[in-house]
Amino acid sequence: MAELLKGKPVVESIAADLAPSIAALKQTGVTPTLAIVRVGERPDDLSYERTARKRAESLGCAVRPFALDAFAPQEELEAVLREVNHDATIHGCLLFRPLPSFIDETQVCELLDPQKDIDGITLASLASVFTDGAVGYPPATAAACMHMLDHYRVPLEGKHVVVVGRSLVVGKPVSMLLLRRNASVTMCHSKTENLPAICRSADVVICATGRARGFGAEFFSPGQTVLDVGINFDASGNLCGDVDFDAVKPIVAAITPVPGGIGTVTTSVTMAHTVAAAQVAEQCASLRL
Numbered sequence: 001m002a003e004l005l006k007g008k009p010v011v012e013s014i015a016a017d018l019a020p021s022i023a024a025l026k027q028t029g030v031t032p033t034l035a036i037v038r039v040g041e042r043p044d045d046l047s048y049e050r051t052a053r054k055r056a057e058s059l060g061c062a063v064r065p066f067a068l069d070a071f072a073p074q075e076e077l078e079a080v081l082r083e084v085n086h087d088a089t090i091h092g093c094l095l096f097r098p099l100p101s102f103i104d105e106t107q108v109c110e111l112l113d114p115q116k117d118i119d120g121i122t123l124a125s126l127a128s129v130f131t132d133g134a135v136g137y138p139p140a141t142a143a144a145c146m147h148m149l150d151h152y153r154v155p156l157e158g159k160h161v162v163v164v165g166r167s168l169v170v171g172k173p174v175s176m177l178l179l180r181r182n183a184s185v186t187m188c189h190s191k192t193e194n195l196p197a198i199c200r201s202a203d204v205v206i207c208a209t210g211r212a213r214g215f216g217a218e219f220f221s222p223g224q225t226v227l228d229v230g231i232n233f234d235a236s237g238n239l240c241g242d243v244d245f246d247a248v249k250p251i252v253a254a255i256t257p258v259p260g261g262i263g264t265v266t267t268s269v270t271m272a273h274t275v276a277a278a279q280v281a282e283q284c285a286s287l288r289l
């Protein structure tokens with residue numbers, strides 16, 4: 001039976017690592033602060049906002065919500081991002097997406113100061129992920145996968161990792177972060193042929209497709225580590241991942257649950273990036289004095 005790679009111990013470890021940095025910032029009068037910008041009231045956004053707020057409070061950080069009407073014009077959203085950029089007491093910004101279709105998402109994302117881009121939404125941050133640069137931060141979910149693998153000491157160097165899904169939020173950035181760690185990465189998507197066989201050949205499989213329980217026993221083989229990034233609802237309205245957990249758990253060596261896996265770690269990574277951004281801002285401010 002597989003080892004369960006739960007998110008909670010990773011969350012606790014990140015919190016312990018962050019505590020000295022947050023305490024040091026507080027001594028200089030700085031509380032790491034995350035702006036959450038939300039357009040409308042999508043239930044998943046509201047739920048993420050509540051979780052982020054709780055996580056921030058438990059760490060001694062702060063959240064500043066900016067809630068816009070579902071039909072707010074693009075100019076209003078742009079004004080909020082300019083306010084976030086200019087407010088020195090805000091260190092990171094999380095913009096919930098997808099934005100309504102009448103808003104030019106790329107144009108809006110590009111407005112954010114890359115130093116406050118703790119979720120890898122600007123082209124500068126994404127370029128950094130692809131070039132091993134130091135601008136901004138990688139998307140939090142991709143970074144959460146790496147935290148999970150590192151916490152449970154999953155070997156990556158020279159190992160074959162199959163990433164299913166090629167979005168800019170998860171699949172592409174996590175593939176680049178894995179390459180940085182000398183994994184041999186195969187990126188798969190909806191047009192990939194022989195996907196079950198490719199997945200079975202991997203040491204580590206990361207599923208990020210949004211297909212509720214779409215990955216059954218035929219995709220996996222003994223000894224593998226499986227990261228399930230999916231957050232889906234099945235036909236009965238139950239929260240589930242991309243992997244058919246009950247069918248796959250008896251086969252593989254280790255697997256993340258849904259809920260309680262990658263999603264749990266993502267909010268902690270968001271806060272870790274915010275604390276790092278606050279440290280950079282504080283260093284820049286002290287150099288200017």
Ligand code: NAP
Nearest residue numbers: 141165166167170189190208209210229230231262263266
């Ligand atoms: P997305 O933008 O819709 O991308 C889905 C990817 O999966 C696409 O690349 C698509 O391929 C691929 N795909 C779809 N059906 C497939 C199939 N049958 N076989 C192989 N590949 C297939 O989704 P996303 O934003 O990356 O999110 C993916 C999942 O992760 C969702 O369940 C989402 O809720 C979850 N998520 C979780 C977190 C977290 O914190 N845990 C954060 C973000 C997202 P094509 O490119 O060919 O269309």
